[in-house]
Amino acid sequence: MAVRVVRTRAELREALTAAPRPLGLVTTLGALHQGHASLIERARTENATVVVTIFVNPTQFNEPADYERYPRTEDADVELCARAGADYVFIPAVDQIYPAGSDTVVRVGALTQKLEGAARPGHFEGVTTVVAILFGLARADRAYFGQKDAQQLLVIRRMAVDLAIGTDVVACPTLREADGLAMSSRNVLLTPEQRAAAPVLRRALLAARARYEAGDRYGESLRAAMRSVLATEPLAEPEYVSCADPETLRELAAFDGPALLSMAVRFGPVRLIDNEPLTA
Amino acid sequence: MAVRVVRTRAELREALTAAPRPLGLVTTLGALHQGHASLIERARTENATVVVTIFVNPTQFNEPADYERYPRTEDADVELCARAGADYVFIPAVDQIYPAGSDTVVRVGALTQKLEGAARPGHFEGVTTVVAILFGLARADRAYFGQKDAQQLLVIRRMAVDLAIGTDVVACPTLREADGLAMSSRNVLLTPEQRAAAPVLRRALLAARARYEAGDRYGESLRAAMRSVLATEPLAEPEYVSCADPETLRELAAFDGPALLSMAVRFGPVRLIDNEPLTA
Numbered sequence: 001m002a003v004r005v006v007r008t009r010a011e012l013r014e015a016l017t018a019a020p021r022p023l024g025l026v027t028t029l030g031a032l033h034q035g036h037a038s039l040i041e042r043a044r045t046e047n048a049t050v051v052v053t054i055f056v057n058p059t060q061f062n063e064p065a066d067y068e069r070y071p072r073t074e075d076a077d078v079e080l081c082a083r084a085g086a087d088y089v090f091i092p093a094v095d096q097i098y099p100a101g102s103d104t105v106v107r108v109g110a111l112t113q114k115l116e117g118a119a120r121p122g123h124f125e126g127v128t129t130v131v132a133i134l135f136g137l138a139r140a141d142r143a144y145f146g147q148k149d150a151q152q153l154l155v156i157r158r159m160a161v162d163l164a165i166g167t168d169v170v171a172c173p174t175l176r177e178a179d180g181l182a183m184s185s186r187n188v189l190l191t192p193e194q195r196a197a198a199p200v201l202r203r204a205l206l207a208a209r210a211r212y213e214a215g216d217r218y219g220e221s222l223r224a225a226m227r228s229v230l231a232t233e234p235l236a237e238p239e240y241v242s243c244a245d246p247e248t249l250r251e252l253a254a255f256d257g258p259a260l261l262s263m264a265v266r267f268g269p270v271r272l273i274d275n276e277p278l279t280a
Numbered sequence: 281m282a283v284r285v286v287r288t289r290a291e292l293r294e295a296l297t298a299a300p301r302p303l304g305l306v307t308t309l310g311a312l313h314q315g316h317a318s319l320i321e322r323a324r325t326e327n328a329t330v331v332v333t334i335f336v337n338p339t340q341f342n343e344p345a346d347y348e349r350y351p352r353t354e355d356a357d358v359e360l361c362a363r364a365g366a367d368y369v370f371i372p373a374v375d376q377i378y379p380a381g382s383d384t385v386v387r388v389g390a391l392t393q394k395l396e397g398a399a400r401p402g403h404f405e406g407v408t409t410v411v412a413i414l415f416g417l418a419r420a421d422r423a424y425f426g427q428k429d430a431q432q433l434l435v436i437r438r439m440a441v442d443l444a445i446g447t448d449v450v451a452c453p454t455l456r457e458a459d460g461l462a463m464s465s466r467n468v469l470l471t472p473e474q475r476a477a478a479p480v481l482r483r484a485l486l487a488a489r490a491r492y493e494a495g496d497r498y499g500e501s502l503r504a505a506m507r508s509v510l511a512t513e514p515l516a517e518p519e520y521v522s523c524a525d526p527e528t529l530r531e532l533a534a535f536d537g538p539a540l541l542s543m544a545v546r547f548g549p550v551r552l553i554d555n556e557p558l559t560a
Contacts, residue, residue, distance in 0.1 A: 103390055104442035109383035136444030162384035164289065164416030
């Protein structure tokens with residue numbers, strides 16, 4: 001079946017009423033890349049119907065300039081969805097997601113106060129609200145999210161469990177460029193010099209992983225390892241580096257279980273994130 | 281079919297998986313009376329399966345004493361549900377609604393800042409969160425709420441529409457005792473003297489309605505009419521009286537459309553509410 005583009009709540013509802021189950025959902029901001037394709041392909045193998053949503057959600061951008069600058073590539077996105085096996089692409093205008101008078105937010109507590117949540121006030125409230133709406137509209141059995149946004153994955157899973165939304169949140173591996181840079185829609189905004197410098201995130205994460213594999217179980221030691229690699233790259237301005245409990249995201253001191261390494265680094269106006277789960 | 285009591289999320293899910301549709305839901309705090317019975321009976325006539333929930337939700341009680349004092353009458357409640365035609369009664373413990381680690385809230389904005397929301401800080405956030413969870417668990421086609429809690433009805437409908445929850449929120453008329461007192465689980469907490477005084481709410485609303493029917497379209501005039509009737513009853517301590525837009529709940533000055541009269545009045549520790557919709 002060719003991919004079908006739908007643009008209103010009503011069209012989506014009608015399209016999905018008779019769609020074969022199970023239904024897999026991939027929610028995106030568009031500017032799709034191979035990382036998104038891998039989510040859609042995974043959804044395709046596990047579901048009878050696959051829906052991709054493309055919506056640059058204004059409420060999750062804490063910086064207006066970031067929202068304005070966010071890449072919009074609708075035609076290429078629809079083509080990528082078709083190639084990856086989607087049945088429907090839902091591309092709503094803002095008033096389809098937030099009709100006049102809409103005034104409800106969904107908020108997750110402690111998990112959203114750390115890392116990305118601390119750096120980007122209001123970001124996760126925007127994310128959980130729009131994802132709750134998209135989950136409500138799609139009624140999917142499964143929704144696929146990339147491990148690259150590790151905190152987002154935890155927050156959305158928390159929300160879905162807490163509100164008894166019957167959609168399983170499925171984590172999928174981060175896809176990377178040949179030089180190790182995590183795929184991201186924001187990568188195209190980097191200058192050639194910044195792009196050349198950006199794999200320093202991955203090198204920093206792998207340096208800390210090497211220490212962990214050598215037996216180091218001190219959070220501050222692993223954070224220092226990441227910081228010292230980032231410091232070798234003059235174009236990189238670290239916003240945070242973290243070695244945290246992978247469930248609560250609390251920073252670790254001495255520890256003996258799994259951990260999540262993560263970081264946010266600016267290159268001029270472009271902010272990149274990456275992470276590495278450590279499992280014992 | 282005899283009514284079946286279920287107590288866990290898992291039991292409810294399993295019971296409802298194969299239940300015939302459409303499914304009607306009545307969410308309650310227990311201490312059921314004829315008003316609740318009328319909601320269940322209405323659900324019975326319009327649905328193939330009827331689920332009643334009984335949960336004294338701690339997060340919507342802004343006063344701990346009100347939560348402690350709230351009547352609990354489980355055996356009688358189940359019997360009333362059976363007589364009124366329910367198929368299932370879901371009576372969860374607190375940890376079934378809020379499992380360890382749960383940390384998500386649902387909040388409606390402007391509508392919750394007025395009247396009951398202003399008088400009871402946090403109340404509506406507790407209501408919308410628990411109702412979102414119960415809607416998630418039950419996946420009902422329709423949910424039935426009494427007009428007696430007029431603001432709650434507006435807030436829950438707002439939430440359900442905004443989050444694309446596929447449950448229609450159905451408004452049902454207020455049931456009253458012979459002397460006009462709106463049925464409420466809190467009425468049993470009144471002393472005989474307070475109970476004898478309580479119909480003053482209804483008399484105040486009807487006095488304002490009489491002015492409206494005589495052509496008075498001034499909000500302050502209708503509020504004054506209610507206040508002056510309430511002032512005749514020494515046991516009644518008015519908390520607010522309102523003549524508001526029935527959609528936005530903004531207080532009205534001169535107006536020419538419909539309105540919602542409402543009030544909250546204390547009798548000692550017991551707080552009663554009532555309202556009267558005015559339609560042109």
